[in-house]
Amino acid sequence: MRNFNAASIIIFLTFFICFMEPSTSQAFGWGYKKNSEHKIPEIGSYQQLLKKYGAYYVDDSGAKNIYITFDNGYEQGHTEEILNVLKKESVPATFFVTGHYVKSEPELIKKMVDEGHIIGNHSYHHPDFTILSKDAIQKELETLEAAVAEVSDQKEIKFLRPPRGVFNENTLRWANELGLIHVFWSLAFTDWDVNKQKGSQYAYDQIMAQMHPGAIILMHAVSSDNAEALERIIQDLKKQGYAFKSLDDLLINEMLPDSFHGL
Secondary structure (H helix, E strand, O other), X not given: OOXXXXXXXXXXXXXXXXXXXXXXXXXXXXXXXXXXXXXXXXXXXXXXXXXXXXXEOEOOXXXXXXXXXXXXXXXXXXXXXXXXXXXXXXXXEEEEEOHHHHHHOHHHHHHHHHOOOEEEEOOOOOOOHHHOOHHHHHHHHHHHHHHHHHHOOOOOOXXXXXXXXXXXXXXXXXXXXXXXXXXXXXXXXXXXXXXXXXXXXXXXXXXXXXXXXXXXEEEEOOOHHHHHHHHHHHHHHHHOOOEEEOHHHHHHHHHXXXXXXXX
């Protein structure tokens, strides 16, 4: 009989749940169906929910655009190197940060904003939104926004990535009513465990194998693999004709008539 470890079971359940019919209050973990054909991953019934509440996981315009995003819950000493690469290559990024990160690394938050990057809301305390009330979620989001505004020139936050990628229809609707846009991802890999880094080649291979037009990439800034591989990734994707855009560009692109796409 085949043996399944805990990680295999979690991955299976994530993809299984992804293609179930969502309910209003049931908690879901973000997941998508990977492919080896460099096509946009399928997300099953999640597609309807995202469309209903103006959320994103990809740029589906067909253009060879890439959107780099980082989740920053704490600092491991690699963000400065990441920022230097982004500056050298003139690539924008969005950093989804928590209250702990803002409180402990105000100078890095300021540097991100000063260098043209976007700060996204990853909540103040990183709770599971699906077990909170709307008022509690609002407090998490507004407290984080105020903390960012206190240490940088970015006074408002429009993009939200829910902690742990956990959501349901209530949290999508409430965030929408509070004026925030959910941003999930269409490309990610196991990079967050600082004790199990696998080398920069691993990060490079994972991203290049999954790359597709319109990709919203999730990386964690605590990864030494990511920091070491980032410059090569960017340079090689530029050679393949990809353009690096900000999430603000994605919103602008969505508002353009179809005839403008691809110009």
